[in-house]
Amino acid sequence: MRKISVTLFVVVVVLVFSYCSSSKKAAVTVAKVTYQANIMQLVQANCAPCHFPEKGGRKKPLDNYNSVVAQLDEVMRRIQLPSGTRGAMPDKKPRMSDSTINAFVQWKTDGLLEK
Numbered sequence: 001m002r003k004i005s006v007t008l009f010v011v012v013v014v015l016v017f018s019y020c021s022s023s024k025k026a027a028v029t030v031a032k033v034t035y036q037a038n039i040m041q042l043v044q045a046n047c048a049p050c051h052f053p054e055k056g057g058r059k060k061p062l063d064n065y066n067s068v069v070a071q072l073d074e075v076m077r078r079i080q081l082p083s084g085t086r087g088a089m090p091d092k093k094p095r096m097s098d099s100t101i102n103a104f105v106q107w108k109t110d111g112l113l114e115k
């Protein structure tokens with residue numbers, strides 16, 4: 001009887017550890033941030049009308065993918081400045097939320113994908 005109990009215990013332990021193996025981790029897929037799906041709406045909501053020539057803006061245009069990519073480092077620097085600091089953007093509007101700023105950072109990290 002003791003041999004059967006020990007054998008059964010060993011079988012249960014082996015089964016438990018086989019399902020706890022690190023090789024069977026669940027795959028986690030995180031969607032990448034893209035200009036068209038994420039960034040374009042943020043730029044339109046926070047940078048218009050000043051950076052959109054068709055809306056009367058006279059600042060450096062941020063109305064398309066190429067112009068945003070070309071100026072991204074400066075845009076990121078300025079949106080991260082505290083409100084009221086000289087050069088902080090958006091001007092005359094509240095500072096962007098941390099989640100909005102992080103979207104720009106993540107977009108750059110993801111490779112500046114357009115679509």
